[in-house]
Amino acid sequence: MKRVIKIxxxxxxxxxxxxxxxxxxxxxxxxxxxxxxESAKSxxxxxxxxxxxKGLDDELSAALDxxxxxxxxxxxxxxxxxAKEMLASxxxxxxxxxxxxxxxxxxxxxxxxxxxxxxxxxISNAKTMLExxxxxxxxxxxxxxxxxxxxxxxxxxxxxxxxxxxEDYSGATAKANSIKGKADSVSAQVQQAIEKVEAAKKAKGKxxxxx
Amino acid sequence: xxxxxxxxxxxxxxxxxxxxxxxCNSSPPPEIKPIEDIDRELxxxxxxxxxxxxxxxxxxxxxxxxxxxxxxxxxxxxxxxYEEVYKITKGIIDEGNEVLRxxxxxxxxxxxxxxxxxxxxxxxxxIIDELTLKINAGIQARKRLTLGDLxxxxxxxxxxxGKYDSALEKIETAYTFLVDAEKLVTxxxxxxxxxxxIVKWRRFVNxxxxxxxxxxxxxxxxxxxxRTLTLYKNGKIIITFNIGLGxxxxxxxxxxxxxxxxxxxxxxxxxxxxxxxxxxxxxLLNYPNQDDKREFLxxxxxxxxxxTSKIGxxxxxxxxxxxxxxxxxxxxxxxxxxxxFEMVTVGTPVTIVGTxxxxxxxxxxxxxxxxxxxx
Numbered sequence: 001m002k003r004v005i006k007i008x009x010x011x012x013x014x015x016x017x018x019x020x021x022x023x024x025x026x027x028x029x030x031x032x033x034x035x036x037x038e039s040a041k042s043x044x045x046x047x048x049x050x051x052x053x054k055g056l057d058d059e060l061s062a063a064l065d066x067x068x069x070x071x072x073x074x075x076x077x078x079x080x081x082x083a084k085e086m087l088a089s090x091x092x093x094x095x096x097x098x099x100x101x102x103x104x105x106x107x108x109x110x111x112x113x114x115x116x117x118x119x120x121x122x123i124s125n126a127k128t129m130l131e132x133x134x135x136x137x138x139x140x141x142x143x144x145x146x147x148x149x150x151x152x153x154x155x156x157x158x159x160x161x162x163x164x165x166x167e168d169y170s171g172a173t174a175k176a177n178s179i180k181g182k183a184d185s186v187s188a189q190v191q192q193a194i195e196k197v198e199a200a201k202k203a204k205g206k207x208x209x210x211x
Numbered sequence: 212x213x214x215x216x217x218x219x220x221x222x223x224x225x226x227x228x229x230x231x232x233x234x235c236n237s238s239p240p241p242e243i244k245p246i247e248d249i250d251r252e253l254x255x256x257x258x259x260x261x262x263x264x265x266x267x268x269x270x271x272x273x274x275x276x277x278x279x280x281x282x283x284x285x286x287x288x289x290x291x292x293y294e295e296v297y298k299i300t301k302g303i304i305d306e307g308n309e310v311l312r313x314x315x316x317x318x319x320x321x322x323x324x325x326x327x328x329x330x331x332x333x334x335x336x337x338i339i340d341e342l343t344l345k346i347n348a349g350i351q352a353r354k355r356l357t358l359g360d361l362x363x364x365x366x367x368x369x370x371x372x373g374k375y376d377s378a379l380e381k382i383e384t385a386y387t388f389l390v391d392a393e394k395l396v397t398x399x400x401x402x403x404x405x406x407x408x409i410v411k412w413r414r415f416v417n418x419x420x421x422x423x424x425x426x427x428x429x430x431x432x433x434x435x436x437x438r439t440l441t442l443y444k445n446g447k448i449i450i451t452f453n454i455g456l457g458x459x460x461x462x463x464x465x466x467x468x469x470x471x472x473x474x475x476x477x478x479x480x481x482x483x484x485x486x487x488x489x490x491x492x493x494x495l496l497n498y499p500n501q502d503d504k505r506e507f508l509x510x511x512x513x514x515x516x517x518x519t520s521k522i523g524x525x526x527x528x529x530x531x532x533x534x535x536x537x538x539x540x541x542x543x544x545x546x547x548x549x550x551x552f553e554m555v556t557v558g559t560p561v562t563i564v565g566t567x568x569x570x571x572x573x574x575x576x577x578x579x580x581x582x583x584x585x586x
Contacts, residue, residue: 054254058247065281072285140532141347148350152357170372178364182357 023078025067029087033060036094045097048104052097056090063087108169115176116160122183123154129190134197142193146186153182240280240293241300246273249307253314260376261317265310272303318375325370325378332363332385338583339389342396342576346461349470352395359388393580399461400580403436403566403573412564415476419562420446429559431528431551433541435461435472436566436573440528440541442554449554452547457537461565461573464498465507466516467523470538473498477561482552483527491530491545492552496561498526528561 037060045053063086070078127150133143156179163172250273258266276299283291336359343352366381402408416432423430424446432441433454441451459470473496481495499507499522507522528541530548541563543551566573 051251051255054251058251065277068281069284072281074287077287142344145344145353148353149357151350152354153361156358156361174365174368175361177368178361181364182361 023070023075023080025071026080026084026087029084029091030064030067033063033087033090033094036091036098040094040098040101043098043101044105045101048101048108049097052100056093056097059086059093060090063090105167105169108173109164109167112160112164112169112172112176115173115180116157116164119157119160119176119180119183122180122187123150123157126150126183126186126190129187133190133193143190146189150183150186153179153186240284241297243276243280243300245304246276246300246307249304249311253307253311256314256318258310258314261314261321262310265313269303269307269310272299272306276300276303321375322370322373325366325375325382328382329363329366329370329378332359332366332382332389335389335583336360336363338576338580339392339396342400342580343392345572345576346396346399347456347458348396348399349458352392355388355392355395359385359392362388397577397580400573400577402463403461403571404569404577406569409566409569412474413567415562415564416567419443419476419560422560429555431555431559431561433528433561433563434566435474435564436568436571440543440551442551444554450550452543452551455532455537455542457539460537460539463565464503464523464526464539465510467521469523472537472539472541472563473503473526474563474565475500475502477526477563479555479557479559479561482555482557484552488527488529489531490527490540490542492548493527493529494552494555494559494561496526496528498524 037056040056041053045056063083066083066086067080070080070083126146130143130147130150133146156175160172160176160179163169163175250270253266253269276296279296279299280293283293283296336356339352339356342348343356362381362385366378366385369375369378369381419430419432420443422428423443427445429449430443432443433439434441435456438454438456439451440454442449456472457470460472462469462471464471464473477496477498477500479494480497483493483495485492487493504522507516507520510516511518511520523539526539528543528548528551529537530545531542532544
């Protein structure tokens with residue numbers, strides 16, 4: 001009977017040791033999850049997808065909390081399966097976030113380049129309008145002033161390129177859009193001046209006709 | 212048999228304990244998702260910038276809560292007690308909501324402040340724009356005005372994207388450019404609000420009109436602020452023409468190349484008919500007169516102008532259109548020039564003044580700008 005008891009006890013101890021031996025903290029999983037999160041952040045996740053980056057941080061934090069829960073348990077009762085799953089999910093989501101960030105960054109770059117193109121086009125349009133603007137009295141001084149404005153706006157275009165080169169795509173887009181806005185408003189003012197002069201000519205023609 | 216029973220219990224009890232530890236469900240930990248939602252929202256709206264201490268305290272309390280949950284979760288199921296954790300959770304949710312409320316209020320205030328500043332700067336741009344057009348301000352003033360305007364547009368974009376700090380930076384840039392533009396414009400305007408100058412100009416005008424009456428001659432009065440040239444005969448107004456001035460025409464001429472139109476008492480020294488002038492017909496004036504020469508030398512002695520500067524000359528009343536593109540001369544429409552040319556002779560007095568009206572439009576513009584700056 002004693003032999004039976006000894007064997008049972010031995011089996012129990014071996015089982016416990018086996019369980020305890022298997023439940024080691026998932027250090028490698030933690031490191032690789034952290035690395036994946038850092039990699040996503042380095043790609044600019046916090047700038048381009050800040051909400052997702054924060055969500056990922058929270059997810060990592062929850063996974064690490066789960067590891068801490070298990071760490072705090074009686075060694076024989078530790079189970080890191082859930083923590084490993086969570087860390088694996090963090091890794092997957094971090095990789096996705098990195099890819100999404102790079103796509104978003106590329107999109108922002110394309111937007112900045114497109115905005116620069118539009119600003120250039122608006123400047124050219126305004127310059128063409130200014131060339132054919134009526135340089136009559138009452139308008140000439142204004143036209144000269146508007147030419148100066150367009151020159152200043154055109155000179156600012158290099159700042160858009162500078163911001164694009166420095167990967168400040170949102171800044172570049174904002175600059176380009178403001179230049180475009182200025183150029184379009186100059187075109188509109190020139191158009192108004194043209195209409196004003198044409199209306200004056202028509203009125204003059206009618207007056208002559210009456211005589 | 213009794214020994215066997217004791218030994219048997221010794222074997223079975225740990226198994227039962229382990230099974231119970233795994234299978235028994237104590238009360239579950241509190242749901243912390245509402246806290247995480249608040250935290251996420253606070254992060255999104257930059258709580259660390261608006262209420263750094265409150266946000267930090269909230270974050271620390273979350274950490275304390277999480278540590279307590281971890282601690283309880285780490286215990287054997289039968290020993291877990293989340294009673295205190297529930298209380299803390301409720302407290303942190305309340306705290307988070309309060310931080311959220313304060314941050315949102317502060318953020319709204321900042322947005323309104325940025326909005327107001329942009330609106331105010333837009334008004335300022337409008338005033339300076341009108342002024343630069345009125346006084347034909349040079350390219351430097353227009354350039355600064357445009358750069359200021361561009362910065363305001365960028366600030367507006369930042370405001371729309373909720374980037375208030377970035378908007379404030381742009382506002383600061385815009386402000387600098389607009390102040391520079393004003394610095395170029397206001398000294399010109401101030402002369403038209405200067406009482407002593409206006410008194411002097413009035414005296415010039417009155418003396419010229421009296422001379423015209425006394426000597427039974429024609430005389431010309433040029434009023435820059437009104438942009439008019441008035442011809443007097445025997446002290447009475449005969450005709451008034453609109454005139455054009457150059458980019459710096461509203462300044463008093465000091466030296467060659469400044470583009471300014473001189474102010475003072477002159478007379479016609481030469482009449483250049485059609486073909487003799489680049490600008491249809493011209494009436495050459497005796498600029499610089501003695502006063503101009505004295506002012507020029509004084510400015511040189513005081514170091515206000517370069518030692519190599521020259522005083523300039525060839526100031527005329529000419530044709531070519533009154534659209535404001537001269538380099539210090541006074542321009543008339545050709546048909547007006549024809550009329551004037553016939554009515555004047557060499558020696559006709561020509562008095563050029565800034566204004567004789569203390570309530571002139573430049574004075575009013577300056578007051579408008581100053582009133583705006585006060586607000």
